[in-house]
Amino acid sequence: MPGAIREALDALPLVDHHCHGAVTADLAEPEFASLLTEGEAWPGVSPFDTPAGIAVRRHCAPLLGLDRHAPAADYLARRAELGWQEVNRRFLTAAHTETFCVDTGYAPHPVTSPAELAAAAGARAYEVVRLESIAEAVAAQGIDAAGYAAAFRAAAEEAVRRPGVVAVKSVAAYRTGFALDPARPTYSEVTRAAALWFSRGGRLTDPVLMRHLLWTAVGLGLPLQLHAGFGDSDLRLHHADPALLTDWLRLTVGTVPVLLLHCWPYQRQAAYLTAVFEHVYLDVGLTLHHVGPARAGAVLAEATEITPFRKLLYSSDAYGVAEFHHLGALSFRQGLAGLLQDRVDADELSPTDAVRIAAWTGRDNALRLYGLPASDPGRD
Structure with missing residues (x-):
């Protein structure tokens, strides 16, 4: 069965379960x-x-x-x-992605909407709601602190009822880090914290309100995506280690799926969490296009050491330049094919199992987790 794993991955229409829009300007x-x-x-x-x-x-x-x-x-x-339209079309179609789940909460540049991204790629797109954006919009309405908890919950519930919304996301790793008290905060704690936030203004960075946001997310019933690990200079990397979430994850067993995004250099810690908590999943996200095809296999190899194969997903986390939608997909296909082939060659994995794992990771795990339709209705 020489080359079958690479051929299967090259032919597989991917589900990019976390990405952003591409710029709409030269x-x-x-x-x-x-x-x-x-x-x-x-x-x-x-x-x-x-x-x-x-x-x-x-x-x-x-x-x-x-x-x-x-x-x-x-x-x-x-x-x-x-020109930007042709550039976007070329790279988005080359990614051979059938479905994009698009985080619409970060747009310092004019970028494509989910529908525009899908049209350029000849694909489908769904929305991921960023909860910090919802909280900050609520705060900007001028409500009093006593009404914040209920207002945020109502706004979040309204947002996830929008057509095409399939998940919510938090960037707690950026704002507070993960070393939070895992317990659900009380109404009084939230009210006091909201009063302090409203008095000083700015972004949501209060640990109590971040805990409230995460627990509110659990109650919304949709998969919860959490940025972990690698990010820009606004991040304190050692505060973004997903292992710091262990106690909170223990308290949320049996609730919603928790998706750990990106994770580098903590892909092994994230893998541990997927192995011990039934509701935890991971990807290596934007790491793939930053290391490129040359090293994608090494990152994926560490992420798959102990991760159950039904818990690893693909995402590009591409933002701005459509090159990254393509490069993420290419790096994923080449990296995963290489490591699976190595295991087949060592007789640690059958060729049939390798092809099945490739399909799970690139597509089927996300379809199942988010409840998305497959492009081929006959596929199970």
């Missing part, structure tokens, strides 16, 4: 460069000279009609020549 060099990295732009240091930038020049340039490893200047010129 990008000048500084704007494009800023979207290639999670970090800041540094004078004299090109974001093209990173693993992600090198992978873009190697794997994305041919889709623009350029040679592999095209110089950055040629790449940017060709991108500008084609």
